[in-house]
Amino acid sequence: MIWLTWRQLRGSAAVVLGALALAVLALAVTGPQLADILRVSGTDFFDRLGTDGTKKAVFYLGTAAAYAVPAVVGAFWGAPLVAREVEAGTHRLVWNQSITRTRWLATKLGLAGLGAVVAGSIGLVVTWWCHPLDEAVGRGYTDNGPFSVPRLWPELFGSRGIVPIGMTVLALAVGVTVGLLVRRTVAAMAVTLAVVVAVQIATPVLVQSHLLAPERLTTTITATNLRGIQMAGEPGAADPRIGRVEVAVDQPGAWVTQNRTVDPDGKVVEFLPAWAEDCAPAPGTSPDTAVACFTRLAEEGYRQQVEYLPASRFWALQWMETGVLLGLALGLVGFCFWRIRRDLT
Amino acid sequence: MTAVLRAQGLGKKYGRRWALSDCDLEVPPGRVVGLVGPNGAGKSTFLNLAVGMLAPSAGEIEVLGTRPTGRRAQRAKVGFVGQDTPTYAALSVADHLRLGAHLNPGWDAALADDRVDRLGLDPRQRAGRLSGGQRAQLALTLGIAKRPELLLLDEPVASLDPLARREFLQDLMGAVADQQLSVVLSSHLVSDVERACDYLVVLVDSRVQVAGDIENLLATHHRLTGPRRDPAKLPAEQLVVSESHTDRQSTFLVRTDAPILDPAWEVSQLGLEDLVLAYMGRSAEQRNPSRSRPTLEALR
Numbered sequence: 001m002i003w004l005t006w007r008q009l010r011g012s013a014a015v016v017l018g019a020l021a022l023a024v025l026a027l028a029v030t031g032p033q034l035a036d037i038l039r040v041s042g043t044d045f046f047d048r049l050g051t052d053g054t055k056k057a058v059f060y061l062g063t064a065a066a067y068a069v070p071a072v073v074g075a076f077w078g079a080p081l082v083a084r085e086v087e088a089g090t091h092r093l094v095w096n097q098s099i100t101r102t103r104w105l106a107t108k109l110g111l112a113g114l115g116a117v118v119a120g121s122i123g124l125v126v127t128w129w130c131h132p133l134d135e136a137v138g139r140g141y142t143d144n145g146p147f148s149v150p151r152l153w154p155e156l157f158g159s160r161g162i163v164p165i166g167m168t169v170l171a172l173a174v175g176v177t178v179g180l181l182v183r184r185t186v187a188a189m190a191v192t193l194a195v196v197v198a199v200q201i202a203t204p205v206l207v208q209s210h211l212l213a214p215e216r217l218t219t220t221i222t223a224t225n226l227r228g229i230q231m232a233g234e235p236g237a238a239d240p241r242i243g244r245v246e247v248a249v250d251q252p253g254a255w256v257t258q259n260r261t262v263d264p265d266g267k268v269v270e271f272l273p274a275w276a277e278d279c280a281p282a283p284g285t286s287p288d289t290a291v292a293c294f295t296r297l298a299e300e301g302y303r304q305q306v307e308y309l310p311a312s313r314f315w316a317l318q319w320m321e322t323g324v325l326l327g328l329a330l331g332l333v334g335f336c337f338w339r340i341r342r343d344l345t
Numbered sequence: 346m347t348a349v350l351r352a353q354g355l356g357k358k359y360g361r362r363w364a365l366s367d368c369d370l371e372v373p374p375g376r377v378v379g380l381v382g383p384n385g386a387g388k389s390t391f392l393n394l395a396v397g398m399l400a401p402s403a404g405e406i407e408v409l410g411t412r413p414t415g416r417r418a419q420r421a422k423v424g425f426v427g428q429d430t431p432t433y434a435a436l437s438v439a440d441h442l443r444l445g446a447h448l449n450p451g452w453d454a455a456l457a458d459d460r461v462d463r464l465g466l467d468p469r470q471r472a473g474r475l476s477g478g479q480r481a482q483l484a485l486t487l488g489i490a491k492r493p494e495l496l497l498l499d500e501p502v503a504s505l506d507p508l509a510r511r512e513f514l515q516d517l518m519g520a521v522a523d524q525q526l527s528v529v530l531s532s533h534l535v536s537d538v539e540r541a542c543d544y545l546v547v548l549v550d551s552r553v554q555v556a557g558d559i560e561n562l563l564a565t566h567h568r569l570t571g572p573r574r575d576p577a578k579l580p581a582e583q584l585v586v587s588e589s590h591t592d593r594q595s596t597f598l599v600r601t602d603a604p605i606l607d608p609a610w611e612v613s614q615l616g617l618e619d620l621v622l623a624y625m626g627r628s629a630e631q632r633n634p635s636r637s638r639p640t641l642e643a644l645r
Binding site for chain 1: 396398399400416417420421423424425427428429431432433434435436440443444445447448449450451484487488491
């Protein structure tokens, strides 16, 4: 049965794993150079990197590959796994050899699952490639480019570590399940693609911030920790309002999940009191010009509440999220085994 | 002798529609059984129930003395060639044999190789490139080389041209003779059955109309033509299968083991096709007189 599964899967496996091997090659060649640059540079690390177009291309390539793998595996390995057999009627051939359906499905899922784990490991390679970047972020180096985005942030988190493995295995399970339900290969591939992309969008937006209890920090707003402020209303309007105050936490690489202002009663306020409009730093000026404003805010009892995950929780969150994805995959696989034992002609 | 296939009150429902209902059937061992009926009679459903592709909604079915549960030991004893004789289009003939060898503990490699050789199949040829007849032969080879005790074939020749059809059936007969297996073959063509089978089961509207040894069936069915007569006045042992009347004349198709003694009748023998058609027509008229008779395609 392993032979047959391999015989059926090897074409699409070769395409996906071959493409990934090229990406890994590009990462492997450029990765050590990145570490060299870090070794010889200081706070100007990101400035030096910013001019390197090749590194940027490889960075985007690796990240894109890690995000694309689940969708590709789900649609091209998962969806046809059962759907193609049922569509062509070959399930009637193979199920009438001396083999149980359960074992047939287990072998197929096992081999494809193994492939999915291998393909999803691209995330680990990307993590290895990026570790000089992450170390630089940890040292507090920063710039405005893509290289200095902390790896805990949702836009990168799903392309690093073991989450791509979990996502790829889940995508495979989604593909097989959809194929079993839809029973037509092309339709199953399309539905799988849509579902996997939806899961990839929903996971960072809806799930990632709920997996671990964040650290909490309550602080006064000061000229030094202020990172952003927003003026609502038209510029130069009679009554602009000040809101969306954000302060920085002294935690390089942390992922700030909440940054809000509370009044003396501890209630969250959307806008600062009206008097702040007159003393807040004008757009384009340094916060140092408005020290009095911050002092008065502190005296009246306004505080900033920040929730964040420190960079050290990266792997804990990785395991947590991967666990959730694998749990979902397991549920779907269980359904597939239940379904396959029922009527299918 | 125990039946290789036994159904009791067997039924299968798809949603609200019964594809097969209240089916009782026994198939003796060592026979080549033709399961005949119009399209939609439930032949495929019955065979799929027999190999465990479907689970019955009602009643029971036993294959070789046990229920078709899909267990490995049972799988090895029952061969099945599904409708349209499915094969993997991308795999070569040799790959198919390898598949069979990998998946069947009782695989007879010599038999399989010999068959492929004799049929003139190129082992390197992909199954998708084979003709319909060759593909059917390949599927049959897989079914036979696993050395089953019972081989079920669901309309194996339905999509073949007359020549390929004859070759396939002849080849099947040869294999049956060599291996002493029991075969159930479904078809909607009487000519297929006439060529290949020695036992007949007529299934119409999911009910078995008649089942028996073909020679015996032909010997016990007669067409009686004579002056008009009420069927109730026929001897009790003469079962009327069908009847038709004109003002003066009556024609009966009867089944009886006893000789026909009444000199008023002109007795003639039936062909298998007439016999099957009579049973098919009968059920349609009895159950639903307004409905048109099920058609039987004749291939000559």
